[in-house]
Amino acid sequence: MFTLLQTDPQSKARRGRLETRHGVIETPIFMPVGTQGSVKAVSPNELREVGAQIILGNTYHLFVRPGMQVMRHFGGLHRFMAWDGPILTDSGGFQVFSLAKLRKITEEGVHFQNHLDGAPCFLGPREAMEIQATLGSDICMLFDECPPYPCEHASAAESLARTLRWAARCQEVETPGLKFGIVQGSSYSDLRRESAEALVALGFDGYAVGGVSVGEPEPEMMKAVEASEPWLPADKPRYAMGLGTPPQMVEMVARGIDMFDCVLPTRLARNGTAFTARGTISLKNAPFIFDQGPIEEGCTCAACRQFTRGYLRHLVKSEEILGLRLISLHNLHFYLSLMTRIRQAIEAGTFAEFRREFVAGYRHDAPQSVTSL
């Protein structure tokens, strides 16, 4: 289902193709995040216009609301949200540990109170996979425990052991879509290797690096990926979960990663921040008041084709929804175009040059860091 088309001679960058039940995905790829069954402020038609090949849905959120009775009634997430392209669903593990309250972890899974009304809920490996089957997910993520950062070696090892036992249980549940294992192990290279090797021994359709973008410094994030990747098979896709900034993604591609997801493009847009090749700009800033140029010169997105920075600044300052809509579109277009350029550079054998120039041109100011959010 995954075809490795080309590898970069100067880095671990890969050009690949992943076939799913709802279509083919050209990798490396960025996946817009549609947590609650909607990529925030963006319609399915607009997702197609900005070139989204696959989007994310979230098991935890959809399980809590609208609930599985509704999802079953509507025949799954694709029909519910009117998106007929591929969908990857998070397993809910990360959210149970970051959003829910009063957790109690057992060998069977996690008892918790949901973040909406505090109702008692339970999610375990079996439940998470069954939910993803009900959602009709094209790529189901295994139910894992995501330890916080920092984490002692002993706790990380204990957590990893449980995650691996859960992985075996997840494997037993039949799902219509592909199944991706999630490498954990916190900041510890020995645990990352152990995790990767154990998952590969079980055998999944793809492998994710989890427990990154959870508050650790960027070098730690890179290290976690570098410690996991060598133990993953070349003929399966690799997915770095929940990141990142544009240069982080370029660097991750150079380290052998094929897939990304991140809320940054839409979340920063709602705060008036737009991505450009030279870094982020805050359209709230006074210098844009009289600016008649687009967000980024040469950009072909719907926002840049029609609207000026001056107008967008006015919309953001006036808290008009159209402002965050247009910046969301631009930011998603930026992320997806970056992936297109990465794929073209790998194909043309110019990825090393592209990587050097892109990363050097991108200003690293505070708002560009995932971890500062």
Next chain:
Amino acid sequence: MFTLLQTDPQSKARRGRLETRHGVIETPIFMPVGTQGSVKAVSPNELREVGAQIILGNTYHLFVRPGMQVMRHFGGLHRFMAWDGPILTDSGGFQVFSLAKLRKITEEGVHFQNHLDGAPCFLGPREAMEIQATLGSDICMLFDECPPYPCEHASAAESLARTLRWAARCQEVETPGLKFGIVQGSSYSDLRRESAEALVALGFDGYAVGGVSVGEPEPEMMKAVEASEPWLPADKPRYAMGLGTPPQMVEMVARGIDMFDCVLPTRLARNGTAFTARGTISLKNAPFIFDQGPIEEGCTCAACRQFTRGYLRHLVKSEEILGLRLISLHNLHFYLSLMTRIRQAIEAGTFAEFRREFVAGYRHDAPQSVTSL
């Protein structure tokens, strides 16, 4: 510039055509409200898709933010917001009296503190017309005083006298667009007549009925229009300001009104309320959880073509922006389609029948009333 094409034999309904610098408007027409230079949550392309022929902008809001220096720099409102169709601008009179603080009214105009940062501002007849000229408005409204409801006869008469003196001053200011006078006079038929006759004596391109939809009961609203209309010339367009519900607009058309504007379609959408031929429905309501039908059966809007009530309910309950976007589109489409049907009925000589059936079929529940907002 206004051509009266046809009149209904059984009512005062009129089919007309108004030429402006940015295009022709077929009347009766509804004008979506873009107070701050954006019809809330809707893009200019979407406005064209739902069939908007003309939109509103607001002098007071745009004067306060982004301010006239910005509007001049961008060459007016059309270019600023990327809308190349006709724009009608309110004069700011209504907002000065409803939004601003610490007003002091003089013969020259109104000193006030704006609602954003309390900065001292001044708007008078000359300033209001000059601002509308800067905005490049296709239809400029005269600067008037809008008395509250209820209002004593003596106060209403005094206010009206000033509004008429201001009308003469407004007339002196050259504007690129058409100029519409505003009939005031509160609930008093004698004042309404006096106002209409005085404005017609001055001679404007069209006439509005103001001081309606300001909290008065619906019969009072109808009475105010009925008391104004007979004194207005047949060969000029008539505009009832700030209303209304769908049946109110049908009834107003029957009373000789050609143009409407109202925030209801977009404001109610942001609360999850959608318009249908049988009245409004709140998509928050539980019965819609499993509903696989569109908002309204047979509706051709972008929301109804693609999305179910069940999904829209989920979006509204989850406070997803896509929900209010889609309902805003549906509601604007509903208002604009209603006007299309009214125009067709007048042309076909079936307006009386259409009026009877539409008004009878529309449920008058609480949330449908403008005044209950």
